[in-house]
Amino acid sequence: xxxxxxxxxxxxxxxxxxxxxxxxxxxxxxxxxxxxxxxxxxxxxxxxxxxxxxxxxxxxxxxxxxxxxxxxxxxxxxxxxxxxxxxxxxxxxxxxxxxxxxxxxxxxxxxxxxxxxxxxxxxxxxxxxxxxxxxxxxxxxxxxxxxxxxxxxxxxxxxxxxxxxxxxxxxxxxxxxxxxxxxxxxxxxxxxxxxxxxxxxxxxxxxxxxxxxxxxxxxxxxxxxxxxxxxxxxxxxxxxxxxxxxxxxxxxxxxxxxxxxxxxxxxxxxxxxxxxxxxxxxxxxxxxxxxxxxxxxxxxxxxxxxxxxxxxxxxxxxxxxxxxxxxxxxxxxxxxxxxxxxxxxxxxxxxxxxxxxxxxxxxxxxxxxxxxxxxxxxxxxxxxxxxxxxxxxxxxxxxxxxxxxxxxxxxxxxxxxxxxxxxxxxxxxxxxxxxxxxxxxxxxxx
Amino acid sequence: xxxxxxxxxxxxxxxxxxxxxxxxxxxxxxxxxxxxxxxxxxxxxxxxxxxxxxxxxxxxxxxxxxxxxxxxxxxxxxxxxxxxxxxxxxxxxxxxxxxxxxxxxxxxxxxxxxxxxxxxxxxxxxxxxxxxxxxxxxxxxxxxxxxxxxxxxxxxxxxxxxxxxxxxxxxxxxxxxxxxxxxxxxxxxxxxxxxxxxxxxxxxxxxxxxxxxxxxxxxxxxxxxxxxxxxxxxxxxxxxxxxxxxxxxxxxxxxxxxxxxxxxxxxxxxxxxxxxxxxxxxxxxxxxxxxxxxxxxxxxxxxxxxxxxxxxxxxxxxxxxxxxxxxxxxxxxxxxxxxxxxxxxxxxxxxxxxxxxxxxxxxxxxxxxxxxxxxxxxxxxxxxxxxxxxxxxxxxxxxxxxxxxxxxxxxxxxxxxxxxxxxxxxxxxxxxxxxxxxxxxxxxxxxxxxxxxxxxx
Numbered sequence: 001x002x003x004x005x006x007x008x009x010x011x012x013x014x015x016x017x018x019x020x021x022x023x024x025x026x027x028x029x030x031x032x033x034x035x036x037x038x039x040x041x042x043x044x045x046x047x048x049x050x051x052x053x054x055x056x057x058x059x060x061x062x063x064x065x066x067x068x069x070x071x072x073x074x075x076x077x078x079x080x081x082x083x084x085x086x087x088x089x090x091x092x093x094x095x096x097x098x099x100x101x102x103x104x105x106x107x108x109x110x111x112x113x114x115x116x117x118x119x120x121x122x123x124x125x126x127x128x129x130x131x132x133x134x135x136x137x138x139x140x141x142x143x144x145x146x147x148x149x150x151x152x153x154x155x156x157x158x159x160x161x162x163x164x165x166x167x168x169x170x171x172x173x174x175x176x177x178x179x180x181x182x183x184x185x186x187x188x189x190x191x192x193x194x195x196x197x198x199x200x201x202x203x204x205x206x207x208x209x210x211x212x213x214x215x216x217x218x219x220x221x222x223x224x225x226x227x228x229x230x231x232x233x234x235x236x237x238x239x240x241x242x243x244x245x246x247x248x249x250x251x252x253x254x255x256x257x258x259x260x261x262x263x264x265x266x267x268x269x270x271x272x273x274x275x276x277x278x279x280x281x282x283x284x285x286x287x288x289x290x291x292x293x294x295x296x297x298x299x300x301x302x303x304x305x306x307x308x309x310x311x312x313x314x315x316x317x318x319x320x321x322x323x324x325x326x327x328x329x330x331x332x333x334x335x336x337x338x339x340x341x342x343x344x345x346x347x348x349x350x351x352x353x354x355x356x357x358x359x360x361x362x363x364x365x366x367x368x369x370x371x372x373x374x375x376x377x378x379x380x381x382x383x384x385x386x387x388x389x390x391x392x393x394x395x396x397x398x399x400x401x402x403x404x405x406x407x408x409x410x411x412x413x414x415x416x417x418x419x420x421x422x423x424x425x426x427x428x429x430x431x432x433x434x435x436x437x438x439x440x441x442x443x444x445x446x
Numbered sequence: 447x448x449x450x451x452x453x454x455x456x457x458x459x460x461x462x463x464x465x466x467x468x469x470x471x472x473x474x475x476x477x478x479x480x481x482x483x484x485x486x487x488x489x490x491x492x493x494x495x496x497x498x499x500x501x502x503x504x505x506x507x508x509x510x511x512x513x514x515x516x517x518x519x520x521x522x523x524x525x526x527x528x529x530x531x532x533x534x535x536x537x538x539x540x541x542x543x544x545x546x547x548x549x550x551x552x553x554x555x556x557x558x559x560x561x562x563x564x565x566x567x568x569x570x571x572x573x574x575x576x577x578x579x580x581x582x583x584x585x586x587x588x589x590x591x592x593x594x595x596x597x598x599x600x601x602x603x604x605x606x607x608x609x610x611x612x613x614x615x616x617x618x619x620x621x622x623x624x625x626x627x628x629x630x631x632x633x634x635x636x637x638x639x640x641x642x643x644x645x646x647x648x649x650x651x652x653x654x655x656x657x658x659x660x661x662x663x664x665x666x667x668x669x670x671x672x673x674x675x676x677x678x679x680x681x682x683x684x685x686x687x688x689x690x691x692x693x694x695x696x697x698x699x700x701x702x703x704x705x706x707x708x709x710x711x712x713x714x715x716x717x718x719x720x721x722x723x724x725x726x727x728x729x730x731x732x733x734x735x736x737x738x739x740x741x742x743x744x745x746x747x748x749x750x751x752x753x754x755x756x757x758x759x760x761x762x763x764x765x766x767x768x769x770x771x772x773x774x775x776x777x778x779x780x781x782x783x784x785x786x787x788x789x790x791x792x793x794x795x796x797x798x799x800x801x802x803x804x805x806x807x808x809x810x811x812x813x814x815x816x817x818x819x820x821x822x823x824x825x826x827x828x829x830x831x832x833x834x835x836x837x838x839x840x841x842x843x844x845x846x847x848x849x850x851x852x853x854x855x856x857x858x859x860x861x862x863x864x865x866x867x868x869x870x871x872x873x874x875x876x877x878x879x880x881x882x883x884x885x886x887x888x889x890x891x892x893x894x895x896x897x898x899x900x901x902x903x
Contacts, residue, residue, distance in 0.1 A: 239682070242689040243505070246512035250547035256512035258685045276753045277515060 003386065003402065006409050026408035027148045030109030032177035032418060034201040034228065039077030039175045040107045042067050046099055047082030051115070051162035055082060055171075058163045062172075070102045078111035078175050079103075084162055086116065086130040096137055103145075112151035113174045114138050115167065118188055121158045135186060142184035142441050143406050150174075150183040150407070150441075157190045165194040166430025169422070172200065178418035181383075181411035184441030187434060194429025203425040205230035208278040210270055212236045212261055213288030215244035217387045218337065221413030222287055225421045227252040231283065234274050236261065261288055261314040267321025275327050283424045284322060286315045286336040289355075291389070293348040304351045311355030316362060319377075323369055332375035333424045336363055337416070340383045340439050356381070360435050367433025376432040378423045383439025386410040405440035458520070458551045477572035478756040478903050480749050482865020483510035484739035485691035486698065487853035490591035493694040494736040499528045499535060502691070503542040503588040506738035506858075509689030510584065514742060514754055517547045522580025524554040525571050526740070527563040528588050529856035529891075531556075532595040539586070560890035561807065563587045564739060564860020565763070569898060571743055572760035581748040585864070587857030588738035601629030639891065641771045646778070646891065647808065651717025651726055653776030654810035657817040661725035664809035665709040668730040668850045671806055675847025676702035683846060687865055699733055699853040730809035735853030739861030741868075756903040758868035758884070763898035764788035770893040778811045780895030781887040782818045786829050788897055789885075796836035799899075800877050801870055801884035803863045804838075806849040811889055846870065860888055864900070871902035 006026040008014035018025050030040060042065040045056045059066045070076070081099050086092060099112070106112070114134055122128035135153065142151035152174045154167055161167070166189040173179050174187075197203040209226050213219040214235035223235055233254030237245040242258045249256035257273050259266055274281035289311045292303035315336055322328045341349050342356030363379045370377045384390060384401045390410065393401065402410045419438050422428055485506050488494040494502060503526060511517055526539040535541070540554040559566045564587035571583035598606070605625055612618045638645050654664075678684060679696055714724035716731065742754075749756050766784035768775035775782075781804070789795060796819070804812045818824050819835040829835055846866055849859060867884045874882040882902040889895045 239685045239688070240690060240695050242509065242695075243691055246509045246689050249512035249515075250508055250517050253515070253517045255515040256509075256689075258689075260682075263682070276755075279753065 003409060005399075024403045024408040025146070026403075027108065029148045029180040029407065029409075030177045031180045031412075031414065036177065037077075038062065038064055038172065039111060040109050041065070041075045041077030043078045043080060043175065044068075044070055044076050044102060045080045045082065046095055047084075049082065049085040051084040052082035055080070055115070055162045058168060070105065074105060075107045076102060076105050076110060077107055078113065079106065080171070081112070081114045082162060083114060083116040083134050084156060086127075086134070088126045089130045089133050092130060092133055092137065106145070106149050108147040108149070109177070110149040111175050112138070112141060112145065112149070113171060114151075114153040115162055115171070116153065116155060118155045118157050138186075139184050139441075145406070148180075148407065150179065152179065152182055152184065153186045155186050155188040157188065160189050160192055160430065164189065164192040164430060165196050165427055166191065168196060169194065169425065169427030170431065173422045178422060180418070181407065181415035181438050181440050182419060182436065183406050183439075185437050187431060187436055189430045190432055191430045194427050196427050197425065202230035203427060204283070204421065207282040208232045208234070208274055208280045209283035209285060209424065210234045210236060210274055210281065211285040211287055214248055215241035216248075217389065218382065218385060218413040218416050219287045220248050221417040222285055222420050223248055223252045223254065225414060225417035226283070226285070226424065227254070229421050229425070232278050234270070234278065236270065237288070261318065262309045266314065267318040270318065271321065271325050271327055280330070281327050282330060282332060284318070284332075284334045285420055285424065286318070286334070286359075288314070289337060291349070291352050293352065295348055296350045299351065307351040307355050308358075311352070312358040312362065315359065319362070319366060323373070328375075329373055331426050331429060332370065332373060333426075333428070334366070334370065334375070334377040335420045335423045336377070336379040337420070338363075338379040338381040338435060340381050340437060340442055343381060343437070344442070363435065364433045371432055376429055378428075378431060378433065379435045380416055380419045380423065381435050381437045381439070382411065382416045383437065383442040384410045385416060385438075386412055405442045407440035409440065411438055411440055474576045475578060476746050477575035477743055477760045478746055478749060479758045479760065479864060479868035479900070480742040480744050480754045481510075481514060481757060482687055482739065482741045482861060482868070483513055484688055484858065484862050484865070485509070485737055486688060486694040486696050487735045487737035487855055487858070488694055488698045489853065490734035490736055492592075492698050492736070493692050494590065495592040497590065497692065497736065498593050499531065499538060499588045499590055499738075500541055500545065502590065502736065502738035503538065503586060504545040505689070505691050506586060506588070506740045507542055507546040507548065507584065510740045510742055511547045512689070513686065515752075518549050519552075520549040521552045521584055522582045523571060523574065524548075524552060524584040524586070525557055525567040526554075526584075526586035526588065527556050527558040527567065527857050528590075529558060529560055529563060530589055530591065530594045531558070538588075558857070559896065560892055560894060561805070561854070561856045561859060562765070562888050562890035562894060562896035563857035564862070564864070565886065565888050565896040565898060566765070566860070568741055568743065568760065568860060568864050569763035569896065572763075575743060575745050582742070582744045584740055584742055586738065586740035586861050587855075587859070589855035589857045590736040591734035591855075592736050597633040599629045599631055599633050601626065605629070639770075639777065645716075647716035647726060647731060649770065649777035650808045650810050651720060651724070653779060653814045654725060654808070655717060655720055655722035656776065657814040659725065659810050659813040659817065661710075661723070663813055664725055664730040665706055667806070667809040667812060668709055669704060669706055671844060671847045671850035672701050672704050674845055675700055675851035678846040683869070687869060697852045699735065700851050704729070726808060726810055730850065732807055732849045732854040735855045737853065737855035737858045739858040739865065741861045741865050755872070757872035758900045759903050761899040761901050762788060762792060763896065764791075765894065765896045767895070768893040775893070776814060777891070777893055778807055778889035778895075779814065779818065780893055781889050781897050782815050783829070784895050784897040785819075785885065785887055786831070786835050788899060792899060794883075794899070796838055798883060799885045800842060800874065800882045801845065801867060802838055802843045803848065803867050803884060803886045804844060805854075805859055805863065805888040806844065807854065807889055809850060812843075815887070860896070863888065864898075867900055871900060875902055
């Protein structure tokens with residue numbers, strides 16, 4: 001799973017050498033296995049407000065070993081810092097410093113999760129300053145964590161309770177191994193909508209999902225994770241990838257639909273196939289994407305146009321058909337794959353970055369439309385992920401790209417897939433129009 | 447997948463349904479084509495040079511399973527075959543099923559009727575569905591001219607068998623002494639007819655000359671085949687009929703840019719010793735090809751229960767054979783007799799057919815067949831009709847290309863044609879207020895032919 005350098009420095013002499021030379025010391029990340037404990041140790045909930053108390057009671061019901069006060073020398077699986085009621089930046093010091101005192105006891109693969117409110121919804125400058133201050137603190141703290149531990153935050157809009165389904169589901173996601181490569185990120189929970197799954201290991205039971213670009217790479221990983229989480233699958237890819245697509249469909253017990261998503265009737269054919277074969281369509285995962293890298297000075301029309309057509313125009317067209325369809329009405333969820341290239345930019349990728357930034361624009365603008373039909377749309381922006389595509393990057397460049405994040409390694413396709421599966425679930429109904437980065441807190445585009 | 451999660455259909459359970467009427471009074475039901483899947487056909491020695499029949503048949507099956515979500519499904523029966531077959535592949539189809547994503551509790555059998563293998567598999571299984579013996583079936587065929595079996599000579603084979611039976615060392619030495627250098631030469635398969643020693647091409651050359659089929663007419667038919675097949679690919683017709691294999695995404699034999707001039711420039715390869723002009727070239731004959739094709743058949747209820755399409759109904763089929771050994775008829779002319787018998791039984795004429803799928807073993811085969819049907823004397827003396835059997839509207843013939851362009855992996859051709867025709871019929875729906883109707887005609891070695899009528903569902 002991990003790259004060779006990570007394996008080398010993970011133990012023994014390799015770890016010694018890396019330590020002495022001050023080289024990066026990536027570790028094998030804690031990744032989700034069904035049935036495993038939520039965190040690698042007790043969960044300390046800090047914060048004194050009623051939001052913290054309510055959350056602590058909720059977590060006790062999950063069979064989690066909850067602590068309200070740190071015990072000296074006890075290893076902690078996670079620290080949840082509830083700051084939903086801060087009103088002035090001067091109030092941050094006490095709880096944040098208290099958390100700081102517990103950091104040395106954080107287990108490998110541990111988690112820091114802050115719960116605060118969105119600064120944009122604050123009325124007073126002092127409240128806004130306090131809320132936004134939490135974001136800055138957490139982003140820096142995430143860079144200080146080691147041994148595969150991560151720090152992320154939940155931003156609640158005013159009115160959203162700390163125990164609303166969206167908050168609990170997102171907290172579960174961040175505490176668990178599902179979020180292994182998500183670091184230094186914030187997720188906004190806008191509403192109290194949604195409900196937690198009866199079985200947290202099968203959150204997509206009874207749901208039918210379509211995944212484009214599913215023949216290999218990240219798409220194949222998405223198919224496997226959605227299947228593991230209980231969904232029935234329609235796997236889409238271009239006819240030229242039909243052999244890999246068929247193998248994936250047979251592996252995850254789905255149906256293969258060989259289809260060019262840029263064809264005019266793609267949306268109708270996807271809906272028809274899902275409804276005829278599986279009786280419904282609940283989740284659309286727009287994963288298919290291509291790269292045609294060139295410096296803009298050398299870019300031709302074909303390279304530009306094909307990337308725009310596949311990566312964003314096709315998504316727009318398919319979504320339009322989905323939104324008009326009577327078959328996409330039962331808490332429908334759309335998740336698009338964007339890219340950190342669309343946030344920070346990437347040399348040689350003007351076309352790709354335009355398309356991926358476009359995906360994020362589309363997601364934000366489509367959110368109200370999805371809201372109207374009781375659904376939601378979000379994007380996941382992967383950073384450096386170990387795939388066949390990134391394996392072709394020249395060694396030195398690849399090594400740089402890999403280490404330039406807080407976890408000092410590339411992510412795995414499954415890390416992207418876990419984020420997508422979470423956002424595709426009904427529990428994430430309160431999350432709409434958001435972009436979640438799966439980048440290990442990349443240095444660029446943070 | 448853990449055993450507990452297996453769907454019920456995977457188990458060898460007795461179905462809850464029972465037939466109301468007593469067994470002897472069972473009425474027939476429909477057998478429909480749900481869809482098909484094949485791998486692109488490769489020229490012998492090309493992309494599939496290292497693939498076995500089992501590899502290719504399994505790949506074609508797995509693509510079909512993926513398209514229709516048949517993982518772990520217990521299919522009523524799978525029947526397929528290969529013309530060129532290794533003796534170790536005695537249970538080829540069952541082995542392919544075991545290597546596929548189907549339930550291992552799916553029974554399978556091999557069959558072989560030369561180039562009509564695929565057609566016979568379709569008709570036999572459709573009959574079982576019609577009778578209510580099974581609810582679902584997969585018919586298929588596969589052939590490799592690249593990975594063909596090579597036998598040892600008769601002399602070596604006898605020595606090896608005797609050696610196996612020998613008990614003492616002197617006895618063994620005596621047997622080995624019988625070996626002669628010529629016994630070590632391998633015995634490769636040919637397309638020659640055992641009873642005449644003539645290759646299929648030479649046989650067709652006789653027929654082509656007999657019916658005075660011109661070089662120009664044959665080249666035109668070949669050109670149409672390439673153009674029609676290329677156009678079908680371009681409009682995505684094969685997107686749900688095919689799954690790529692080993693890097694091949696289209697039939698390797700397809701030449702979208704071929705022309706009458708290019709075809710006319712080819713040298714004749716068959717019929718060069720005849721008195722008539724030699725007209726058969728590599729361009730208007732099918733090449734040796736590797737490939738596999740499968741067709742999913744079912745009762746209407748089975749397809750409906752799974753939300754699967756019902757493209758076309760298998761209406762009826764007919765086999766015929768001719769006496770080519772004594773020269774009474776051409777080797778590949780059996781369909782000339784099978785079609786009139788079948789249409790006669792159904793009360794139909796050639797004018798009632800909307801799509802003709804006449805397998806292009808050679809352009810000359812198709813044109814000789816059409817010529818015989820248009821011939822007044824032949825109709826009266828050989829078919830026992832009042833005159834000519836009829837004329838095939840050429841605009842309805844092989845409209846999405848056929849074997850000249852796609853290639854012809856012998857046993858796979860029937861499956862290719864049935865799936866293609868079923869989709870065409872479904873797409874056109876009704877003609878003159880009745881279901882669109884198609885005719886399949888496939889000639890085969892040994893002077894045989896199998897034909898069938900399908901209707902849009």
